[in-house]
Amino acid sequence: MSRALLRSVLELRAPSSRIAPLFAPFRHIQPRGFNTTAPIVEPVAQPHVNNAPNPTDDQVRPLAFKKSHPVEPPTPIADSVKNLLPLLAAQPGHYITIHIHGFPYLVQEGDQIRLPFKMPGVLPGDVLRLNRASVIGSRDYTMKGAPNVDERVFECRATVLGTESEPLRIKVKTKRRQRRKRQAKSKHRYTILRISELNIKNLDEIEASS
Known part of the structure; x- marks a missing residue:
């Protein structure tokens, strides 16, 4: 029994020839032939x-x-x-886009204009010559300025009808955490104009005036 046990212990200590080594010897591998491809030809x-x-x-x-x-x-x-221009002047019903203090108004003869401000230095009955216009036209023809039409081509006059005023407006203004109240009163006034004359001149009149 002891001999058999001793023999098994010796077999375990001795390296077994049956176990293959961990690292196999390096073998030179012959390279295989590569597949050759046709060269890439750039298009001319x-x-x-x-x-x-x-x-x-x-x-x-x-x-x-x-x-x-x-x-x-x-x-x-x-x-x-x-x-x-003679064809434009011959047609009736002319319209014009006039500019008053930078505000454009599309009007015809006889129309009334309510300006959003009170024009200074004018009185009811005064006649004003409006010489800034960007468009003048009739039913079939239109003349556009760049930016304004020459004032020798047309003659537009407006009559001052008077001044209108809106009802008195009172606004109560307050501040935070203050008992004081302040009333702001406003009553704007507006100037009313009426287009009394609108004429388109002919070439003879333009040459005579120039």
């Missing part, structure tokens, strides 16, 4: 007929710089005012 830019590098009379302009208008746009008519 071929000149296109519609993409001429330097456009001349015989070649077409490049697509990126092609003109939006193949033909030059027509030039504006130099004498359009001479041709169309």
Whole structure:
């Protein structure tokens, strides 16, 4: 019994030849052949007929710089005012966009204007010459200024009818944690005008006045 136990202990201490080593010896592996592919050929830019590098009379302009208008746009008519101003003056029912202290008003002859302020230095019955207008027109024709129409083309006059005042407004103003109250009173006044005259001049009148 003891001999058998001793033999088993010796077998455990001695390295067994049956166990394979942890690291196998390095073996040289012959490399396999690589698959060869065809070389990549870059595409060569071929000149296109519609993409001429330097456009001349015989070649077409490049697509990126092609003109939006193949033909030059027509030039504006130099004498359009001479041709169309008599037609504008001949039609009845003229309208005008006048500017008074920066406020535009679209009016006709006989209309009333209530200015949002009291115009200083005027009295009821005074006649004012309005010489700033951006648009003058009739039913079929319109003349636009850049930014204003020449004052020699038209003649617009307004009569001061008087001054209107709104009802007295009282507003109570208070402050936080204060018992004091203050009353703010306001009663705005407005000037009323009436367009008494609106004429569109002809070329003869313009030349005579100039």
